Amino acid sequence: MNGYFITGTDTDVGKTCVTAALLRAFLDTNQSALAIKPVQSGCIESTHGLRAEDVEAYARFSAPYFPDGYPEACCHKYRPACSPHLAAEMAGETVSVDELADQVRNIAADRDLVLVEGAGGAAVPLGNGQTMLDLMQRLDLPVIIVADNKLGVINHALMTIEMIRGCGLTVAGMVITNTSTPTTDDAHLRQNNVETIAGWGDVPVLADIPYVEGADFDTVFIQHMTSALDILPEFSSQNVDDMDFDRDHIWHPYTSALDPLPTVKVRSTRGTRIVLEDGSELIDGMASWWCAIHGYANPALNKAARSQLGRMSHVMFGGLTHEPAINLCRTLRDMTPDGLDHVFLADSGSVSVEAAIKMALQYMQADGQTERTKLFTVRGGYHGDTCGAMSVCDPDNGMHQLFSGLLPQQIFAPRPACRFGEEYDPASLDEARRIFKANSQKIAAIIVEPIVQGAGGMYFYHPEYLRGLRKLADEHDVLLILDEIATGFGRTGKLFACEWSDVTPDIMCVGKALTGGTMTLAATLATTHVAHTISKNGGVFMHGPTFMGNPLACAVAQASLTILQQKNWKTQVHDIEHWLKESFGSCRTLPGVADVRVLGTIGVVEMDRPVNVQSLQDCFIKRGVWLRPFGKLIYVMPPYIITREETERLGAAVYDAIANNAHI
């Protein structure tokens, strides 16, 4: 949909006549244009139902082009002359921004260009906590602001520009009107208003329409808006060069520089949806690698980011501290299992794992056990892409071959054989115990992902196994590091996956969902015993990233954890688990499917051989969903706000893709 959204700095600023005149100007250039009024309050009762006066103005200005009458261009009409939210409420209705946007798109179909006129100003409420700005965002059109030239207009104009830009929208320009008779006293003021607004920055003044009365009125408006067309910025066309540049010069994760897998260009995101460059929407089943748990563009997270940005985006953490970090660390300490009382703020999951490993080694050094420098882990794990983290990833599907000269050799037990939900077989720990004992003098810590091995294979193992590892660590006085980066914050149905086993680690890593998918941040938490041992005899923990404790990320993380505590994540996750079981269960019977498993909001369809990622991806995009399979796995980890209907659409897309052999 091409066009403009027309809003005002206030109500009664001449917005409708500007819209009508602009419509006429576009029609005069042979474009099939239409002006639309999504919500009209203050309608007049007539024999033909409610009359929308604004639409009548469009009809009057554009009469020669619509000999059979102006098309229906209003979605909601209300009699009371008041704000749309109140008018709708009095009519016993609610206005849904999503529906409204769809209705506008329907009316606009087949037109070259549409002008969508708001009601009142940008912050006018539509009900349900949504405002005209939400509708503007959904329609994603450049915005023209109409301002009445009077005392106070500069303030209103600048506030409106700020608000619109804060939503990621473009301000195409400003139209100044004069709705009252000028006096000799205010001539100077009016002239200065226009100059100030024009000189403020990069918003062009498209027209300065003088006060007019009588017969000339429409003609004057049309003349001014016709001239305005020359100043209006062109619609930016999709740039093919961008995609060529992306392919030729930008590294994307795990793909060839010579023959990269194609990328899909995203325009924006909101809720559970990824909006592509062409305006089509995908239901996000990945939560952007599992982190956007509250969905995208959550108002509370955006607000936290904006207000922190206004105060302080970053300051070094060495020797300085700040409220966002203090608040977040206090929340993390309260939320995580008892005893994890010291918080290290890292800038990514991998870095938090490096910090955890360094803590374990420094702990042993400080304790005089200098020969304890190895890590004990199980196969099938994933802990990140930096060197220390890579060394404890699965040695086969990790990158050990490639980096064998660089990576420290760690000690591996087999993948836990006993699965989640099965009856526990105590023998499943035997081999791990044997390997541990054979190396026990060298081991500083055990590191594992609790219950769910994520990127290493979406594998769920028995809680009793984790309890066994805790016991093993205690018997040999080594530390237990739990990597909760993927599992933390409710993903598995418990706030932290270690709660399935009633196990508390000595060191714990969190990341991914920590900022609700807004920004990069992770944390390594340790017990007081670990922290104090490292620091005895003047020791200090040797890690300090440049962006440690970034205030912006901390403020957003705090907002994300607040939502988690206030919203009923447990109900959300349990509902999703139920829906996933229902909608993915049928895949079990399809040929090529080796296993279907669900835990919390994690749904996995394991195939009997590696899948064709590109072909599946194309198939999913056609079905309006976003999933990124890897290896033999087609899986989902959706935002917690996903609905039943959306979950079913994910399940149906996976079923159809496999049924149509898109995985081969």
Ligand SMILES: *Cc1c(COP(=O)(O)O)cnc(C)c1O
């Ligand atoms: C994603 C992940 C990491 C790495 O986090 P990054 O932020 O990508 O560095 C580490 N451990 C686990 C379990 C993960 O899922």
